[in-house]
Amino acid sequence: xxxxxxxxxxxxxxxxxxxxxxxxxxxxxxxxxxxxxxxxxxxxxxxxxxxxxxxxxxxxxxxxxxxxxxxxxxxxxxxxxxxxxxxxxxxxxxxxxxxxxxxxxxxxxxxxxxxxxxxxxxxxxxxxxxxxxxxxxxxxxxxxxxxxxxxxxxxxxxxxxxxxxxxxxxxxxxxxxxxxxxxxxxxxxxxxxxxxxxxxxxxxxxxxxxxxxxxxxxxxxxxxxxxxxxxxxxxxxxxxxxxxxxxxxxxxxxxxxxxxxxxxxxxxxxxxxxxxxxxxxxxxxxxxxxxxxxxxxxxxxxxxxxxxxxxxxxxxxxxxxxxxxxxxxxxxxxxxxxxxxxxxxxxxxxxxxxxxxxxxxxxxxxxxxxxxxxxxxxxxxxxxxxxxxxxxxxxxxxxxxxxxxxxxx
Amino acid sequence: xxxxxxxxxxxxxxxxxxxxxxxxxxxxxxxxxxxxxxxxxxxxxxxxxxxxxxxxxxxxxxxxxxxxxxxxxxxxxxxxxxxxxxxxxxxxxxxxxxxxxxxxxxxxxxxxxxxxxxxxxxxxxxxxxxxxxxxxxxxxxxxxxxxxxxxxxxxxxxxxxxxxxxxxxxxxxxxxxxxxxxxxxxxxxxxxxxxxxxxxxxxxxxxxxxxxxxxxxxxxxxxxxxxxxxxxxxxxxxxxxxxxxxxxxxxxxxxxxxxxxxxxxxxxxxxxxxxxxxxxxxxxxxxxxxxxxxxxxxxxxxxxxxxxxxxxxxxxxxxxxxxxxxxxxxxxxxxxxxxxxxxxxxxxxxxxxxxxxxxxxxxxxxxxxxxxxxxxxxxxxxxxxxxxxxxxxxxxxxxxxxxxxxxxx
Numbered sequence: 177x178x179x180x181x182x183x184x185x186x187x188x189x190x191x192x193x194x195x196x197x198x199x200x201x202x203x204x205x206x207x208x209x210x211x212x213x214x215x216x217x218x219x220x221x222x223x224x225x226x227x228x229x230x231x232x233x234x235x236x237x238x239x240x241x242x243x244x245x246x247x248x249x250x251x252x253x254x255x256x257x258x259x260x261x262x263x264x265x266x267x268x269x270x271x272x273x274x275x276x277x278x279x280x281x282x283x284x285x286x287x288x289x290x291x292x293x294x295x296x297x298x299x300x301x302x303x304x305x306x307x308x309x310x311x312x313x314x315x316x317x318x319x320x321x322x323x324x325x326x327x328x329x330x331x332x333x334x335x336x337x338x339x340x341x342x343x344x345x346x347x348x349x350x351x352x353x354x355x356x357x358x359x360x361x362x363x364x365x366x367x368x369x370x371x372x373x374x375x376x377x378x379x380x381x382x383x384x385x386x387x388x389x390x391x392x393x394x395x396x397x398x399x400x401x402x403x404x405x406x407x408x409x410x411x412x413x414x415x416x417x418x419x420x421x422x423x424x425x426x427x428x429x430x431x432x433x434x435x436x437x438x439x440x441x442x443x444x445x446x447x448x449x450x451x452x453x454x455x456x457x458x459x460x461x462x463x464x465x466x467x468x469x470x471x472x473x474x475x476x477x478x479x480x481x482x483x484x485x486x487x488x489x490x491x492x493x494x495x496x497x498x499x500x501x502x503x504x505x506x507x508x509x510x511x512x513x514x515x516x517x518x519x520x521x522x523x524x525x526x527x528x529x530x531x532x533x534x535x536x537x538x539x540x541x542x543x544x545x546x547x548x549x550x551x552x553x554x555x556x557x558x559x560x561x562x563x564x565x566x567x568x569x570x571x572x573x574x575x576x577x578x579x580x581x582x583x584x585x
Numbered sequence: 586x587x588x589x590x591x592x593x594x595x596x597x598x599x600x601x602x603x604x605x606x607x608x609x610x611x612x613x614x615x616x617x618x619x620x621x622x623x624x625x626x627x628x629x630x631x632x633x634x635x636x637x638x639x640x641x642x643x644x645x646x647x648x649x650x651x652x653x654x655x656x657x658x659x660x661x662x663x664x665x666x667x668x669x670x671x672x673x674x675x676x677x678x679x680x681x682x683x684x685x686x687x688x689x690x691x692x693x694x695x696x697x698x699x700x701x702x703x704x705x706x707x708x709x710x711x712x713x714x715x716x717x718x719x720x721x722x723x724x725x726x727x728x729x730x731x732x733x734x735x736x737x738x739x740x741x742x743x744x745x746x747x748x749x750x751x752x753x754x755x756x757x758x759x760x761x762x763x764x765x766x767x768x769x770x771x772x773x774x775x776x777x778x779x780x781x782x783x784x785x786x787x788x789x790x791x792x793x794x795x796x797x798x799x800x801x802x803x804x805x806x807x808x809x810x811x812x813x814x815x816x817x818x819x820x821x822x823x824x825x826x827x828x829x830x831x832x833x834x835x836x837x838x839x840x841x842x843x844x845x846x847x848x849x850x851x852x853x854x855x856x857x858x859x860x861x862x863x864x865x866x867x868x869x870x871x872x873x874x875x876x877x878x879x880x881x882x883x884x885x886x887x888x889x890x891x892x893x894x895x896x897x898x899x900x901x902x903x904x905x906x907x908x909x910x911x912x913x914x915x916x917x918x919x920x921x922x923x924x925x926x927x928x929x930x931x932x933x934x935x936x937x938x939x940x941x942x943x944x945x946x947x948x949x950x951x952x953x954x955x956x957x958x959x960x961x962x963x964x965x966x967x968x969x970x971x972x973x974x975x976x977x978x979x980x981x982x983x984x985x986x987x988x989x990x991x992x993x994x
Binding site: 317320327328330409506510511515 | 820
C-alpha cells in the first residue's frame with residue numbers, strides 16, 4: 177500500500193496527549209477498539225492519545241472487518257481528518273477519557289489459530305526436548321500452526337487462574353494438580369477482515385487484503401501439562417485455559433511505514449511457490465518490537481517498577497503474516513472476519529530476545545533474578561506479565577500497540 | 586436421568602411415517618434441527634418420521650441449548666405430547682415434508698474440539714507409524730484431544746473439495762499438490778448446552794448436564810498432508826478443509842434408554858478421580874452403532890447400491906462423552922452452547938469395525954474391493970461417504986441419528 181496523508185509524521189491532533197513523542201496512539205496510528213463508558217452499551221472506538229473517540233457508524237468491529245481493507249482505509253482517512261488539529265469542528269462530544277472506559281475484546285473471535293513462526297523459538301525449545309534434532313525437517317517448508325481455543329481468549333487486564341491438569345514425571349502415574357510450570361508466550365496476533373469462501377485458497381499476493389490489523393497476544397502455557405498431553409495431537413489443555421490479547425487493533429494501514437523485507441533465509445530453502453511473491457519478499461516483514469515486562473506481588477508491595485525481561489524484533493520471524501494467512505487457507509479452509517492468527521512466540525537470536533520463560537530460563541536452569549531479590553523459573557501467583565509493542569522508524573511517527581496485561585491468580 | 590412417558594416404546598404419532606419400525610425419527614426420538622422451507626427464514630424444527638415440525642418458540646438452537654438440559658427436556662415433553670396419535674388437536678399446519686426442506690447446520694459452532702477416544706483406532710494407527718510403540722504412555726490416562734477448526738464444519742450434503750497441501754516423501758523436498766490420500770473418519774459429536782464459566786471446571790457428576798445431544802461427524806482427513814505437517818503441534822490443514830456433520834441433534838434425553846456401563850478396562854489403570862464417578866461407570870456408555878457406506882461415480886452410473894464398509898459400536902470407546910467434557914473443562918476452559926466435541930474415529934476390535942480407510946485398508950496395503958469391480962485405498966473424486974447411526978435395545982423403540990453424507994469433488 178502506498179503511504180498517504182494519514183501517515184504524514186508532522187500531523188498533529190486536537191487531542192493534545194496524542195502529540196506527546198512517546199504516545200502509543202498518535203494520530204498516525206488510530207487503532208480500533210470496543211469500549212463501554214459507564215453503563216452504556218458497547219461501542220466501536222478509535223484510540224487517540226489518552227482518549228477514545230466514539231465511531232458511531234459501527235456497532236461491531238466484525239462488521240467493519242467484513243467490509244474489507246478498502247472500507248477500513250476509508251474510515252481511517254475520515255477519522256484522521258476528524259482528529260487533526262486543523263479540523264475547525266472537532267467532535268469533542270464523542271471523545272471519552274480512556275481511564276473512564278472499559279475495553280472489551282475488540283472482535284468476536286470465531287476461530288483462533290496459533291503458529292510457530294520464530295525459528296529461534298522453535299530451535300531453542302526443540303533443543304531442550306530433542307537435543308540431537310532440535311528443528312524438525314518440516315520447519316523450513318511449512319509455517320507450522322495448530323488450532324487454538326477461541327472461547328478462552330480474554331482481553332488485557334482479565335485475571336488468569338492457574339490451571340489444574342495431569343502432571344507426570346519419572347515412572348510414576350500422573351497426578352491431577354495445579355500446574356507448577358506456568359509460562360507466558362509473547363506473540364503478535366493478526367485479525368482477519370474479508371472472508372475467503374470455503375474451498376477457495378488465498379493467493380499470497382492477496383493475503384494482505386485479508387488482514388485487518390494486529391494486536392499483542394499472551395499465549396499462556398502450562399509447560400508441565402503440555403509435556404504429558406501433547407503427543408500425538410499437539411497442545412490442548414496446556415493452552416486453552418486462557419489467552420490474553422491487547423484491546424487495540426492496529427491496522428495494517430498504520431503499519432505501512434514500518435514494512436521491511438522478510439527475514440533473510442541465507443542458505444535455507446526458499447519458500448515453495450505458493451508462499452512466495454515479490455511483495456512478500458520486499459515488504460513481508462514488519463519492524464515491530466515486542467517487550468515483556470514482569471512484576472510480582474512483592475515488587476508491587478515494595479513499589480518497585482516492573483522490570484523488562486525481554487525485547488524481540490518481529491522482523492526476525494521466519495514466516496511472514498502473509499505466509500501464515502496463505503498457508504492456512506491453502507487447503508481451502510475459510511478464514512472469517514474476526515478470526516485471529518497468532519504468530520507463535522516472538523524470539524530473536526539474542527538471549528535477551530527470548531519471548532517466554534521456558535527459553536529465557538532455559539527450562540528453569542537459569543532462573544531470572546528480579547530487583548526485589550526474588551527469582552523466577554516459572555510464574556508464581558500474583559505475578560503480572562505486561563507485554564508492549566511499538567514500531568519506530570527514522571521517517572515515520574512512532575506508533576504503539578498498547579499493553580497486554582495479565583495477573584496470575 | 587429416569588425414563589419418562591416420552592420413552593414409552595408403545596407411543597405412536599399422528600405422523601404415520603414415524604410409526605414405521607425402521608424409522609430413524611419415531612416419536613421416541615424427536616431430534617432438533619434448523620431448516621428452511623422454500624424461501625422462508627431459518628427455523629428450529631424437530632424431525633418426526635419423514636417430516637419436520639416447526640418449533641416456533643425458538644429461532645436458534647443455540648438459544649435453546651443455552652437454557653440447559655432442563656429446558657430441553659421440558660420442550661421435548663411438550664413436543665412429544667403434541668405429536669402423539671391421541672392429541673385431539675394435532676398441529677398439522679406446522680408440519681413440513683422433509684423432502685421440501687433445506688437443512689442447515691443445527692447450531693452455530695463456536696469451538697470444535699476433536700478427541701481420540703477409541704483405543705482400537707489409536708492402537709491401529711499407532712502401530713502403522715510406530716510399530717514398536719503403538720500406544721503412547723499417556724493414552725490410558727488422558728482423553729487425548731486437540732482443537733479443530735469450527736469455520737469449515739459443514740452440514741451433510743455439502744460437496745467437499747479435495748484439498749491441496751504439502752506432500753513429502755523420501756529425501757525429496759515437499760511439493761504443493763492435491764492430496765492423494767483422502768480419508769474419512771466416522772465419529773460421534775456431542776453439542777454443549779449450558780456454559781461453564783472460564784476458570785470453573787465441570788465435575789464429572791455434572792458433565793451430562795452440559796450435553797445437549799449428539800450428531801454424526803465425518804472428520805475428513807488428508808493423510809499425506811497430515812504425515813508431513815503434524816509434528817510437533819498436531820494435525821492442522823490435514824483436517825481443516827472440511828468436517829461434515831449430520832443435521833439432527835439427537836438429545837441426551839432420547840438416548841436415555843440406551844445408556845450402558847462404560848468400556849471395561851480390564852487390567853488397565855482406572856481413570857484418575859476427576860474422570861471417575863459411579864454414574865459414569867454404570868451409564869457412561871451409549872449402545873449406539875455407527876455405519877459407514879460408500880458409493881462411487883461408477884456405482885451410481887451402474888445403479889449399484891452403496892456398500893457397507895464398516896460398522897462399529899460406540900460402547901467400545903475407551904473414554905466416555907462425560908470424561909471428554911470434564912477433561913476439556915478441567916483446566917478451567919469454558920465450553921459454550923453450540924460448541925462441538927468429536928469423539929475421534931469410532932473403531933471397534935473387529936476388522937469390520939474400523940472407522941476410517943487408513944485402518945480399513947491398513948495404510949493402503951489391503952485395498953477395499955467394491956461390487957463395481959473397483960477398489961479403493963483412499964477416496965477418489967466422485968466417491969460419496971454416507972454415515973448412519975442408530976440405537977437399539979430389547980426394551981426401547983429403535984431411534985436413528987439420520988445420515989451424514991459428503992461427496993468428494
